[in-house]
Amino acid sequence: METFSLKIVTPDGCIYDGQAERLFCRTIDGDVGILPRHSDYCTALGMGDAHVIMDGKAHHAACIGGMLSVMAGKVTLVATTWEWAEEIDRARAEASLARATTALKQTDADKRELDLAEARLKRALVRTSVAPKP
């Protein structure tokens, strides 16, 4: 199977640098899939499930924010956070989900708090959807 070089970087360092067969992730405009020999391309990432297919196996991850660029066949994914599914602490994500839901139910909270809670809820939803089922 043909592969392309993929590099995933976050502020905490380089997560992955190597070959991949396919890459799927969610952008601000919807889901995209990148195959080898893609034309030069650039977009900003939304939050959602991302998966990389390496050696015929799909590796899932929770990917939040950042950008994706394809330059001369080289794919660079710059994410704000990138967590492989197996690294996600399911219990923690669920606790955060519950906390965000209760925070959103409070009607007396100001807009700033609601925005923060909403962002937290979105992140938690992405994490819980990606984390392996117990």
Added chain:
Amino acid sequence: MAGSMKDIKLRIKSVQSTMQITKAMELVASSKLRRAKERVEHSRPYFETLYQTLCEIAASNTEFQSRYLKKRPVQRSCYVVIAGDRGLAGGYNTNLFKMMAAETQGKDYCVLPIGKKAVEYFERAGVPIVSKAFAVAADCSVSSCFALSCLLTEQYLAGEFDEIKVGFTQFVSMLTQTAMVLPVLPFKAPAQKPAGFRDLILYEPNSEEVFDAIVPEYLAGMVYGAMCESVASELGARRTAMDSATKNAGDMIDSLNLYYNRARQAAITQEITEIVAGAGAGS
């Protein structure tokens, strides 16, 4: 004489215990510094890729005018100032504040301080503070940098201020750290156009939206990078300051020991003189 001997002995003891503290602080700072330097190196590729992409978009598209690219007449500036949480780091905090004072002279500005020392300083100076949510530099993680960036871009677009700059301390080497100010917004792309023809890049949904989505990330990345540098600088400055404090304490102990021995000798000499004089008087 015996009294002064005791005084000197006490002095030596107290200097010794201070020396132990400074020595320990130096060791702690050196080991933390190693980790901080690693963090700087880890965060660099992320930031560089974002910056490159922004430059490419800004350079390749002359027709679009992003909200972040447009220059407005500067009436009010916002400074993100990154200082330390604690003192005892040589001139680390003072150098930064001195530089900030020179930079902001005669300007209408507000600050977003990071680090307890920065909060204290700007509160005392009576400068309007945007938010005190990020007061503790040690607690600032990637996610708090993103919260900070959202807050700033929101207010920037609302017109609360017309430029954003970051004041931090650059880690040049173990011995040199320079306080500096970097402009962040409005985004300024390098002026020179790449020679020859460029490859066409497909932007989705379009270059402007991609640009606008990346800018907050860039700001957060920039603040995070500056913070990593500042933390490394603080530890470097503390290490140097503690190293010289330890050396000074050593010198002080040496000279105090000399005084102590002199005092001891003088006491013995005096005692012998007294005995001899006493014996002479008796015979």
